[in-house]
Amino acid sequence: MDLKIENLSVKFKDFVAVDGLNLHVKSGELVSLLGPSGCGKSTTIFTIAGIHKAANGSISFNDKVIDNVDPEKRNIGMVFQNYSLYPHMNVFDNIAFPLKLQKKDKQYIKENVLYMANLVKIEELLKRKPSELSGGQQQRVAIARALVKKPEILLLDEPLSNLDAKLRVEMRSEIRRIQKELNITTIFVTHDQEEALSISDKIVILKDGKLQQYDLPNELYKNPKNLFVANFIGNPSINIFDCYISKEKNVLNIFDKNLKLDDFKNIDKISEKVNSYKVGIRPEDFVVNANNKYFDGKIMDRENIGKDSILKVDINGAKVKIVVPYDLLSLETKDISIGIKKDRLLFFDAETGENIKFA
Ligand SMILES: Nc1ncnc2c1ncn2[C@@H]1O[C@H](COP(=O)(O)OP(=O)(O)OP(=O)(O)O)[C@@H](O)[C@H]1O
Ligand SMILES: [Mg+2]
Secondary structure, eight states, X not given: OOEEEEEEEEEETTEEEEEEEEEEEOTTOEEEEEOSTTSSHHHHHHHHHTSSOOSEEEEEETTEEOTTSOGGGSOEEEEOTTOOOOTTSOHHHHHHHHHHHTTOOHHHHHHXXXXXXXXXXXXGGTTSOGGGSOHHHHHHHHHHHHHTTOOSEEEEESTTTTSOHXXXXXXXXXXXXXXXXXXXXXXXXXXXXXXXXXXXXXXXXXXXXXXXEEEOXXXXXXXXXXXXXXXXXXSSOOEEEEEEEETTTTEEEXXXXXXXXXXXXXXXXXXXXXXXXXXXXXXXGEEESSSSOOEEEEEEEEEEETTEEEEEEEETTEEEEEEXXXXXXXXXXXXXXXXXXXXXXXXXXXXXXXXXXXO
């Protein structure tokens, strides 16, 4: 099912929770809604489900406007953060429940419940009550129950947030597998960027109810449209600094040091409209103790994250995060020379926050 959202706004009294959202999700795609708490993710999917009404704009399924279609007629499967399984029913009856509401016959119900149980790999748990299941198993039951009606759209609102870190990673690839197997159009809400980056075809970044960027996971990382997206995507987060640029003098000044502007590819689009710039440098886009030395740095602190170390480095008074392989430097090393990967720098209009590539 193809999903189109056009100029959608949703209000709670005077408060605008979703503000002029446009979005096209193609049939069979998994799209994540990603953004900080309160940015309008749940409101958006509740409106797709028909639980909230739009103040403005419209939603279409396969080019048919559904704004006046009742929630139960929209043919949507939904899974929430707390699963909301029926505690007094066993797993079989939980999954069967939507089909019983539809008055399907016994044989049909049995076949379909078994098919779903098999798909989400809980065949051996059908007689248990929800309280006798682990978090991950409950979550599989909730997915099976959402899918048993053969919905055309699956809406998942932070379905993994009650699980521990390892199980979350396991379950997210399970969700991806099931979604691909059924080829079902899916909207996945999360505030976890790693989760979104790992399972999505495309990602929507929301802030204050407004769309910031709708793009492929890699593009969000490589070409963030503005400072908000640049800061939000990437862990450890990007370094952002004021910089000075003069085309006439062929100068890019970073950390009080003049570099040759024409060495830097990403800044070919200098506009008269931009008065001041900020530069964004990802922690892995510095080069430590290599040939292209630009700056001297002093290591102030380091944090180990397994295969990498995050160095907190002082460059001319600026505090910079740099990621290096864990075994690059001895623990005693304090003074380092620093270069940068010249084609990776991102430049932003300091006033609007826009990436100058898109300005
Ligand atoms: N029923 C409601 N009445 C009034 N305001 C609401 C209602 N539901 C949501 N809001 C407000 O709308 C904004 C968006 O809420 P929403 O639940 O969509 O955020 P979210 O992105 O899902 O956040 P979270 O990550 O915390 O779940 C918030 O500021 C919230 O307080
Ligand atoms: Mg929410």
